[in-house]
Amino acid sequence: MEPVLLAGVASVFLVLLSKVIPNNLSRRRTLALDKYCCFKVAGICTIPVEISGNECLFKIVEKGLIGSLLIEGSICGLILVNKPVKTKKAIRKLESSIISLEVLYERYKMDKHKHQIDQLRHQLTEILRNNDPIEPYMLLLLCAKNDTPIDYLLRNIESRLEPYNCRFSLECDNQRLSFRQRKSVITSNRVLTNKIHTQLRQVFTLSRAYMYSGISIGTTLRGSRQVILPIIGREGTLHTCIVGPTGKGKSTVIAKIISRLNSRDLGYMNFFIIAVDPKGDLFTYLDQLYGNFEKRMIHDDSMYRELTLMEENKELVVYLLKGSSEDKQKTILEIIENTIESTKIVHNNRITLLAIDEAWMIPRTKILEKLLREGRSRNLSVFLASQYPGDLSDIVWSNIGNIIIFGSRSKKYLEHIRRYTGIDEKFLDEISKLETGEALLRYPWSSTPIMVRIL
Ligand SMILES: Nc1ncnc2c1ncn2[C@@H]1O[C@H](COP(=O)(O)OP(=O)(O)OP(=O)(O)O)[C@@H](O)[C@H]1O
Ligand SMILES: [Mg+2]
Numbered sequence: 001m002e003p004v005l006l007a008g009v010a011s012v013f014l015v016l017l018s019k020v021i022p023n024n025l026s027r028r029r030t031l032a033l034d035k036y037c038c039f040k041v042a043g044i045c046t047i048p049v050e051i052s053g054n055e056c057l058f059k060i061v062e063k064g065l066i067g068s069l070l071i072e073g074s075i076c077g078l079i080l081v082n083k084p085v086k087t088k089k090a091i092r093k094l095e096s097s098i099i100s101l102e103v104l105y106e107r108y109k110m111d112k113h114k115h116q117i118d119q120l121r122h123q124l125t126e127i128l129r130n131n132d133p134i135e136p137y138m139l140l141l142l143c144a145k146n147d148t149p150i151d152y153l154l155r156n157i158e159s160r161l162e163p164y165n166c167r168f169s170l171e172c173d174n175q176r177l178s179f180r181q182r183k184s185v186i187t188s189n190r191v192l193t194n195k196i197h198t199q200l201r202q203v204f205t206l207s208r209a210y211m212y213s214g215i216s217i218g219t220t221l222r223g224s225r226q227v228i229l230p231i232i233g234r235e236g237t238l239h240t241c242i243v244g245p246t247g248k249g250k251s252t253v254i255a256k257i258i259s260r261l262n263s264r265d266l267g268y269m270n271f272f273i274i275a276v277d278p279k280g281d282l283f284t285y286l287d288q289l290y291g292n293f294e295k296r297m298i299h300d301d302s303m304y305r306e307l308t309l310m311e312e313n314k315e316l317v318v319y320l321l322k323g324s325s326e327d328k329q330k331t332i333l334e335i336i337e338n339t340i341e342s343t344k345i346v347h348n349n350r351i352t353l354l355a356i357d358e359a360w361m362i363p364r365t366k367i368l369e370k371l372l373r374e375g376r377s378r379n380l381s382v383f384l385a386s387q388y389p390g391d392l393s394d395i396v397w398s399n400i401g402n403i404i405i406f407g408s409r410s411k412k413y414l415e416h417i418r419r420y421t422g423i424d425e426k427f428l429d430e431i432s433k434l435e436t437g438e439a440l441l442r443y444p445w446s447s448t449p450i451m452v453r454i455l
Contacts, residue, residue: 067199090133244406407434
């Protein structure tokens with residue numbers, strides 16, 4: 001046995017085994033279980049479910065379902081056994097399957113046969129290219145948490161995988177779980193393993209955010225796992241950039257973040273929040289959110305309009321700069337800089353959050369770059385929203401931790417995302433499919449972004 005990856009993250013554990021030949025190739029394989037029909041891994045009752053079906057494995061890997069099932073917590077792990085096959089044998093087997101399907105297609109002209117032929121041809125090309133054929137064998141591990149009935153877990157996973165022609169062969173009888181011999185599939189080791197690795201990376205990426213103090217910004221797009229935006233960790237605060245075309249939800253997400261800052265997730269912390277709004281939307285959203293707030297003040301003068309709110313552990317000042325000249329805006333930025341400096345001296349146990357909507361409209365001064373550079377060690381977390389990544393300078397980008405990326409099909413926008421955000425290029429395509437309120441979240445520790453529904 002050669003374990004390639006064995007890792008544990010909260011209740012998620014992943015086991016990926018390579019080059020392991022199952023020692024029992026009899027028609028029925030069995031596994032000894034305890035009296036509850038599960039085997040224990042780190043004290044967790046675990047039920048292995050073998051998935052089979054000609055196309056099932058390929059389809060669920062292709063659709064990214066392994067990653068999302070792990071992220072959602074529907075499965076808590078998997079065992080993948082990549083059994084090597086001789087190249088000649090693999091080619092023979094694939095070619096004979098293709099011929100049989102071609103005969104069927106000739107006779108019935110069914111799309112599903114055509115699709116299967118294309119898929120097998122693709123497998124054949126990959127095997128010839130990589131010379132690494134395998135017969136993959138996968139067990140999904142269901143974990144019974146809080147006495148969830150096993151039948152319920154099984155039904156749940158069966159219904160999720162139903163559209164992919166997956167079959168489950170699972171019988172739990174006399175404390176033995178038996179798997180029926182399934183029809184094997186052949187594929188290239190490199191192709192399958194790369195795809196699964198990408199999905200596993202997303203699981204680890206998401207799990208790491210739980211090590212930070214942060215707030216929930218929504219759920220995974222194709223699941224229901226909470227997505228955390230980290231704000232402060234052991235190394236200091238994190239800055240966040242929000243990019244997206246008009247109307248996609250930038251101001252909304254800032255308002256949501258601000259309104260949740262006194263949530264229990266951030267425990268005992270005190271917040272001083274300064275929101276800068278050159279356009280008016282953020283001011284309106286916050287004004288609506290805090291509409292019935294008792295301790296609120298509105299201050300108007302020729303320079304700006306200011307809304308101040310005090311909550312239990314939160315003080316919020318919103319500057320509406322609409323209509324003020326560049327000189328006035330510069331003066332306000334200086335006031336903000338001084339306020340942040342003095343706050344640091346008076347309250348060193350506070351987190352200051354500076355949120356700037358439509359950051360491209362703010363006059364370019366050194367103040368912002370200075371705050372970004374020095375802020376991390378001074379409990380200052382900066383949030384910047386803008387339409388194009390290129391609106392912000394390289395110095396700004398080099399100090400940004402989290403990036404929330406909204407969707408657009410614009411080539412120019414996608415090119416900016418590629419250039420500035422460092423996300424893995426294979427996710428660029430996903431950006432063009434995002435709807436309003438949906439985004440990719442790139443954490444500072446990974447180029448693999450998480451797809452999130454902002455709630
Ligand atoms: N998470 C969300 N879920 C559902 N609808 C949303 C969400 N976020 C925004 N919207 C809808 O989209 C509209 C525009 O949102 P918002 O003003 O936040 O976009 P924006 O990106 O800031 O746009 P602009 O660049 O014009 O300022 C909102 O009025 C709301 O109806
Ligand atoms: Mg806006």
